[in-house]
Amino acid sequence: MKEKTEDKTQELLGRVNNYLSFMRYKYSTQEKLMRLKIIDDYYKVIDTNATIEKCNSTIEFAEQLSSKLKLPLKVRGVFLYEGRHLKKYYRGKDLKLSTQNVVNSSFPLMLDHEDSKAGKVIGMVDRIEYDDSIKGIRWFGHVNNQTHALNILDGAISEVSATIFAQPDYDSDLGLIGTSLVYGELSLVRSAQCKGAYVEPDL
Numbered sequence: 001m002k003e004k005t006e007d008k009t010q011e012l013l014g015r016v017n018n019y020l021s022f023m024r025y026k027y028s029t030q031e032k033l034m035r036l037k038i039i040d041d042y043y044k045v046i047d048t049n050a051t052i053e054k055c056n057s058t059i060e061f062a063e064q065l066s067s068k069l070k071l072p073l074k075v076r077g078v079f080l081y082e083g084r085h086l087k088k089y090y091r092g093k094d095l096k097l098s099t100q101n102v103v104n105s106s107f108p109l110m111l112d113h114e115d116s117k118a119g120k121v122i123g124m125v126d127r128i129e130y131d132d133s134i135k136g137i138r139w140f141g142h143v144n145n146q147t148h149a150l151n152i153l154d155g156a157i158s159e160v161s162a163t164i165f166a167q168p169d170y171d172s173d174l175g176l177i178g179t180s181l182v183y184g185e186l187s188l189v190r191s192a193q194c195k196g197a198y199v200e201p202d203l
Contacts, residue, residue, distance in 0.1 A: 072123065072142035073149035074202040075109075079128075079162045079186055081136040085194045088166060088178035095137050096130040098181035104128060108185045109141050111148070113163060115185050122148050125186050139186065140202060148188060153201055159192040160199045 082092040098104055108115070109123035123143040131138050143149045151157040163185050166178030188199060 069146070069149055069153060071146060071149060072144045073152065074140075074142050075123070075152060075199050076138065076140045076202040077160060077197070077199040078131075078134065078136045079139050079160050079197045080164070080194055081134065081196060083194075084174075088168065088176050089171070089174040090164075090166075090178050090181070091171075091174070092130075092132070092135045094177070094179050094181060095135070096132075098183070099128050099130045099137060101182070104181075104183050107183050109143065110185045110187045112189055113161065113185070113187045115163060122188070125183075128183075136196075141186070152188075152199055157188045157190070158198055158200070159189050160186055160197050161189045161192045161194065162186045162197075 080090060080095060082090060082095060084090075105127065107125050108121050109125055111120045111122060114120040122145040123141055125139050125141040127141075128137050128139045130136075143152065148157065162183050164178065165182040165184060167180040169177050169179050171177045192198075
């Protein structure tokens with residue numbers, strides 16, 4: 001009899017525990033749903049009262065960034081001075097003679113001496129002249145490429161370097177010199193071998 005009573009008690013306690021567990025789960029779930037509803041209502045109010053801000057921006061094209069740009073861009077500068085550049089010394093009289101050579105009347109304006117790539121041609125050197133006051137060769141040309149024209153206008157690229165074909169000769173005072181100069185191309189570069197060689201807009 002005692003065992004039956006204990007069994008009944010255990011069964012009853014088990015039912016009570018199950019009931020309490022169910023009720024805890026029920027109210028716990030209801031509490032979570034209530035909290036979610038409060039949060040949801042809060043954001044609905046925020047969305048209703050939120051102000052709308054519009055940010056207008058204008059995309060500027062290359063033509064707008066530099067009002068001076070007009071293709072082809074006329075350019076000028078100096079690309080060779082009397083003196084020793086790398087191994088050879090270039091005398092003023094040889095520089096002057098080179099400007100009178102019809103072969104040097106015009107030649108390509110390029111990038112980084114990549115003269116084997118057609119896509120690296122960005123314009124032309126249209127004429128050159130010797131300036132005795134600076135003992136150097138001034139050049140005048142044009143750039144057809146918009147990007148590099150803008151770089152010149154902005155001063156991002158300001159130096160040039162020439163490919164020079166020269167007949168080697170020897171001078172007792174100067175050593176190895178270059179004569180009969182022919183210019184293969186003139187390149188825009190970050191750092192020129194001939195110090196002071198430059199490009200600028202010819203405005």
